[in-house]
Amino acid sequence: MxxxxxxxxxxxxxxxxxxxxxxxTLKTEQxxxxxGDGQRILSDRWxxxxxxx
Amino acid sequence: MAAPISxxxxxxxxxxxxxxxxxxxxGNGMEAKRIMLSLPQxxxxxxxxxxxxGLAKQDGVRAARVNLTLKRAVVDVDxxxxxQTLADYLTGIGFEAYELDPGQLKATATDKHGKDLLxxxxxxxxxxxxxxxxxxxxxxxxxxxxxxxxxxxxxGIAIPTVGFSSQVFFKSAWSALRVRRLNMDVPISLAxxxxxxxxxxxxxxxxxxxxFDAALSLTFFLLAGRYLDYRTRAVARSAAxxxxxxxxxxxxxxxxxxxxxxxPVSELEPGQIVRVVPGSRVPVDGIVTGxxxxxxxxxxxxxxxxxxxxxDSIVSAGEVNLTGPLTVRVTAAGRDSSLHRMADLVAIAETxxxxxxxxxxxxxxxxAPVVHLLSFAAFLFWFWYSGDWRMSMNIAVATxxxxxxxxxxxxxxxxxxxxxxxxxxxxxxxxxxTAMERLAEVDHVVFDKTGTLTEGKPALxxxxxxxxxxxxxxxxxxxxxxxxxxxxxxxAARAAGVQPAEVAQVTEVPGKGIEGxxxxxxxxxxxxxxxxxxxxxxxxxxxxxxxxxPVAFTFTDALRPGVEEAITAxxxxxxxxxxxxxxxxxxxxxxxxxxxxxxxxxxTLPEDKAEFVARLGKSGRKVLMVGDGLNDTAALAAAHVxxxxxxxxxxxxxxxxxxxxxxxxxxxxxxxxxxxxxTRRIKENFAIAAGYNAIAIPVALMGFATxxxxxxxxxxxxxxxxxxxxxxKKG
Numbered sequence: 001m002x003x004x005x006x007x008x009x010x011x012x013x014x015x016x017x018x019x020x021x022x023x024x025t026l027k028t029e030q031x032x033x034x035x036g037d038g039q040r041i042l043s044d045r046w047x048x049x050x051x052x053x
Numbered sequence: 054m055a056a057p058i059s060x061x062x063x064x065x066x067x068x069x070x071x072x073x074x075x076x077x078x079x080g081n082g083m084e085a086k087r088i089m090l091s092l093p094q095x096x097x098x099x100x101x102x103x104x105x106x107g108l109a110k111q112d113g114v115r116a117a118r119v120n121l122t123l124k125r126a127v128v129d130v131d132x133x134x135x136x137q138t139l140a141d142y143l144t145g146i147g148f149e150a151y152e153l154d155p156g157q158l159k160a161t162a163t164d165k166h167g168k169d170l171l172x173x174x175x176x177x178x179x180x181x182x183x184x185x186x187x188x189x190x191x192x193x194x195x196x197x198x199x200x201x202x203x204x205x206x207x208x209g210i211a212i213p214t215v216g217f218s219s220q221v222f223f224k225s226a227w228s229a230l231r232v233r234r235l236n237m238d239v240p241i242s243l244a245x246x247x248x249x250x251x252x253x254x255x256x257x258x259x260x261x262x263x264x265f266d267a268a269l270s271l272t273f274f275l276l277a278g279r280y281l282d283y284r285t286r287a288v289a290r291s292a293a294x295x296x297x298x299x300x301x302x303x304x305x306x307x308x309x310x311x312x313x314x315x316x317p318v319s320e321l322e323p324g325q326i327v328r329v330v331p332g333s334r335v336p337v338d339g340i341v342t343g344x345x346x347x348x349x350x351x352x353x354x355x356x357x358x359x360x361x362x363x364x365d366s367i368v369s370a371g372e373v374n375l376t377g378p379l380t381v382r383v384t385a386a387g388r389d390s391s392l393h394r395m396a397d398l399v400a401i402a403e404t405x406x407x408x409x410x411x412x413x414x415x416x417x418x419x420x421a422p423v424v425h426l427l428s429f430a431a432f433l434f435w436f437w438y439s440g441d442w443r444m445s446m447n448i449a450v451a452t453x454x455x456x457x458x459x460x461x462x463x464x465x466x467x468x469x470x471x472x473x474x475x476x477x478x479x480x481x482x483x484x485x486x487t488a489m490e491r492l493a494e495v496d497h498v499v500f501d502k503t504g505t506l507t508e509g510k511p512a513l514x515x516x517x518x519x520x521x522x523x524x525x526x527x528x529x530x531x532x533x534x535x536x537x538x539x540x541x542x543x544x545a546a547r548a549a550g551v552q553p554a555e556v557a558q559v560t561e562v563p564g565k566g567i568e569g570x571x572x573x574x575x576x577x578x579x580x581x582x583x584x585x586x587x588x589x590x591x592x593x594x595x596x597x598x599x600x601x602x603p604v605a606f607t608f609t610d611a612l613r614p615g616v617e618e619a620i621t622a623x624x625x626x627x628x629x630x631x632x633x634x635x636x637x638x639x640x641x642x643x644x645x646x647x648x649x650x651x652x653x654x655x656x657t658l659p660e661d662k663a664e665f666v667a668r669l670g671k672s673g674r675k676v677l678m679v680g681d682g683l684n685d686t687a688a689l690a691a692a693h694v695x696x697x698x699x700x701x702x703x704x705x706x707x708x709x710x711x712x713x714x715x716x717x718x719x720x721x722x723x724x725x726x727x728x729x730x731x732t733r734r735i736k737e738n739f740a741i742a743a744g745y746n747a748i749a750i751p752v753a754l755m756g757f758a759t760x761x762x763x764x765x766x767x768x769x770x771x772x773x774x775x776x777x778x779x780x781x782k783k784g
Contacts, residue, residue, distance in 0.1 A: 004199070004202075008206065011183070011186065012183065012206075015179055015182070015183045018179060019175070019176065019179045022175045022179070023172070023175075026168060026171060026172055026175070031168075031171065032120065032122070032164075033120040033121055033122045033123070034122055035121040035122040036101060036119060036120055036121030036122055039097060039098040039101060039121055040098060040101060041098075042098035043098045043099070043101065043102045045102050045106075
């Protein structure tokens with residue numbers, strides 16, 4: 001059962017990572033325009049370089 | 054999406070316009086202004102790129118972002134840029150655009166509540182998955198110290214999560230309890246808290262069963278229902294707000310010795326003078342001080358004939374100025390104007406309707422006491438039978454959890470989300486949460502005439518009856534005018550291939566008509582009194598060629614598309630249909646005959662309409678009122694459920710439960726069918742939830758329920774209920 005000593009922290013850490021990623025998506029307003037995001041992927045506007053912030 | 058490319062010609066051209074949009078314009082150092090534009094026709098990736106690139110090229114634009122879901126663009130610009138300029142530019146390059154009033158859009162612009170719910174949903178989801186993993190280990194045989202360790206870790210995850218995510222339920226339950234009421238959130242909160250408390254106690258005493266996973270999945274499933282519910286309403290609210298925001302309330306104030314200034318209507322005060330240009334709506338109540346014109350009062354009274362306005366005539370907010378510019382001295386503006394006085398009538402009628410109890414509330418009223426009594430009885434019985442309070446408590450908690458409020462919490466929102474999404478695609482916007490349930494009960498439909506059954510736009514009668522010469526002269530005169538009758542005449546004549554005669558010196562005489570010279574004769578097109586003609590009893594304009602008897606061109610209000618189909622379908626369902634209008638009997642009888650309504654009333658006042666609807670309601674009928682004017686608002690509010698077209702006055706849209714976004718009336722009958730099947734699905738969902746309980750409750754009462762059984766019952770019933778709701782989408 002010693003394997004639990006590192007497996008459990010790892011699983012908790014992975015869960016926390018996922019949660020942090022979710023917070024980030026929420027904070028950067030990635031759920032505001034689902035239709036638009038689906039269409040934007042078809043645009044080649046930023047294919048060469050990302051927009052400057 | 055298989056939309057035709059040609060529907061968006063500018064989309065194809067736009068990428069060529071500017072292949073590389075570099076770094077945006079940094080601004081001129083002043084604080085940016087935010088402009089919102091409505092873009093009703095965009096649908097594709099190229100549209101997004103076209104609009105954003107086009108806007109970025111404009112002077113003074115710092116940033117532009119299109120939201121395709123809301124069909125809206127948010128533009129940050131220098132403070133001196135006008136929204137109208139950008140809207141005109143976009144319309145010019147092929148993207149229909151309208152200015153939106155940002156003040157009206159506040160509630161949906163930020164959407165704090167939605168994000169908050171989503172955050173709580175996400176947290177409970179992650180916590181549930183982690184705890185579920187640990188629970189599976191326990192269920193598959195972890196024992197002793199290992200089991201206790203897993204339980205402790207679960208407790209460490211569950212306690213803060215419940216504290217954060219379940220707050221929504223606790224708050225709502227508390228506010229209900231404070232006024233001594235029971236709502237759905239009371240049993241939910243109790244189940245979550247008891248499950249958590251009991252599990253912590255068991256963990257501390259190395260107990261076998263802990264319900265951490267149940268407490269979290271309860272929270273997760275119920276929050277999912279809550280979020281769906283919220284989304285449905287948010288979509289409706291943002292569309293409703295957008296309709297309101299499209300009418301930016303502005304007026305032209307006349308200032309002595311200066312150019313007119315454009316001011317918000319809210320800043321006008323009695324005594325000030327405003328100018329009302331032809332084609333615009335009168336913004337205030339007042340008295341005409343200068344100018345001659347005609348006014349279209351159909352939105353206020355239902356009259357289809359325009360009335361003349363000259364100095365000293367009284368005008369009301371909401372009327373449309375047709376021919377000449379008018380100056381008006383304000384007697385009442387904003388809240389005091391007749392538009393807003395109607396609100397009192399509406400408020401009285403609304404209170405009656407707010408008493409409607411939704412199906413969900415009805416279910417909760419039965420469910421909550423039954424569940425509480427059952428689990429309390431279970432506790433008492435087992436304590437009396439065994440004397441072991443810990444085991445008795447365990448059974449009572451298991452009963453509370455296993456009765457699955459999750460399925461009940463999802464039963465309604467899952468169906469309404471699916472149904473209102475489908476109605477939205479057909480062009481019907483549900484503004485009220487219970488509108489669908491109420492629509493399903495309708496058995497009598499009352500229509501308004503002008504603007505509801507008809508388009509509110511006149512169409513020329515029997516073109517072929519007129520002499521070619523008359524038509525040619527009339528067309529030449531009408532072409533230059535913006536009067537609705539003249540425009541309709543032009544349209545009809547052009548469509549029939551009539552060529553305009555050579556008429557010189559065409560001038561418009563405001564409030565009277567149009568005059569010109571043809572073959573050395575004076576020709577006039579206009580009001581009967583002006584020409585000395587005998588007025589016919591319906592909407593008409595008259596043509597006189599000097600020396601000859603004036604000819605009348607009569608018009609009939611064109612029917613809104615889909616009206617006949619809708620009424621036939623409603624009748625086929627055995628519903629009563631009534632037409633009630635403020636217009637004159639002849640006009641009402643004509644329309645009633647054309648659409649096949651036998652039961653009609655004319656010359657009704659707003660109060661009469663409301664009373665008629667209320668009387669029908671008292672006699673046990675469930676009335677659906679369809680209307681658009683200010684004179685309909687009280688009746689709309691008095692009805693069991695109400696619908697107004699998007700072209701209706703804002704006051705009418707506000708009191709309506711449903712707004713018809715498209716022009717056609719055809720979706721009406723389908724919407725009633727849809728709401729009926731949605732209500733049926735909701736009831737089925739309640740039946741499914743009850744069915745699970747019929748099996749689960751005895752098991753729990755007998756003490757055989759384990760956390761595994763609870764988790765299984767909860768998940769299966771929630772999933773079945775959601776799947777049943779999705780069946781609606783297909784048909």
